[in-house]
Amino acid sequence: MRFAVLFPVALSLAVMANRVEAHAFLVKSDPAVGSLATKPATLRLEFSEAIELGFSGMELLNASGVPVALNAIRFADEGHKVLVANLPMLAPGIYRVKWHVVSVDTHRTEGEFRFTAKQ
Amino acid sequence: MFRESFRAGLSGVALFSLSYTQSAWAHGFAGARFFPATITTDDPFVADELALPTAAFFKDGDGAKTAEYSADFAKRITADFALEFGGTYIRSRPSNGPSVDGFDNFSVGAKYLLAVDAMHETIVSIGLDADLGSTGAKHVGAEDFSTLTPAFFFGKGFGDLPQRLDWLRPFALTGSLGIGIPTSTRSPDGSGGFEEHPNTLQTGLALEYSIPYLQSQVRNVGLGAPFDRMIPLVELALATPLNRGGGKTTGSINPGLLWAGQYVQLAAEAIIPWGGDSGQAVGFLAQLHFYIDDVFPTSLGRPLFGE
16 A cells, blocks of 8 residues: 555656656647737747657648648747747638647647638 | 658658657547546557556445545557556445455456547547456455456547537547456355356446647637646446346446646546445545656657557
């Protein structure tokens, strides 16, 4: 019984001490998920973990499913958790963002969301 | 971008990373859907994970106050195949008799991931669980025969619902259907007769509403920590005797809440008995669960073979 108590405590402490990496989840985005955005100039995705740029990407599709060119996808931070890309002038309408990332410990995650652009 | 990087640099690091990207999903992902580890019902995916402890407190069908402390460990042998081990320590205080405690029979299991459909957030597995007879203490009810349970597992996220049903997209349903087959059909009941051991239909269902999915896929409603990682759920676990005069369906319906962190998951559920034969009062259970594939991503959290 003592082992059953001590082991999870020890494992929890080890996790906190080592600050290991894990699956990268989307924490925040700009434009925000499901939001109404006025003339967005950039697309910015913030993840919970550092990611590998070479194995990560994002894509923007208009309401007809036609890709919109994203320029200069890059990190926006030194911690390599924030991806940013320049947006062309977006016509009003609904857009879909598709993303996939590989965190630095090689776990892969993906997702997508919509936002609405207005003038 | 993936292709460009592949062409651009086959450096050692890139090769290392590439070799992992195909199946390094580990714990329950199907596309954008993250399936948390459910407590009462078995998961539809294979993963490196450790649930320690799961503590349950309830009054059983005979009115005995019971506490159970369980540990479950799953280890991927390959990316799609895992072995599982479980043990439970029982402390029971009958209403008219002395307290008893000891280990229930230990269990081993195997699970194979049949298919993952990322687009439809669907995951399907099959498995075999064995409760090993005579490995536990008889005085806490551990049987002297084994029970084999072949089972089918599924998980389905509702993210592919049409846009007008956006608020329903964070829902997911997981479940399992198995047949518990005892290796002995009857055994002496201690008073000159026999106790029959029926085959049982084991049904498990879990309906989840994922706040992380809501905020990252549908609409960011502005919930911050700790609510942004919470997943309310209701679980149902039933055992229905199929033959040998087995009696009524027993089990419980468990509403509760999960908090899925980066490395650990915390969960708490009420245990509402499914009829009088299942228990006499609402119980409670809680679990601390470690995502071993995230805690030890380069060692214990990886499959033993292949990728």
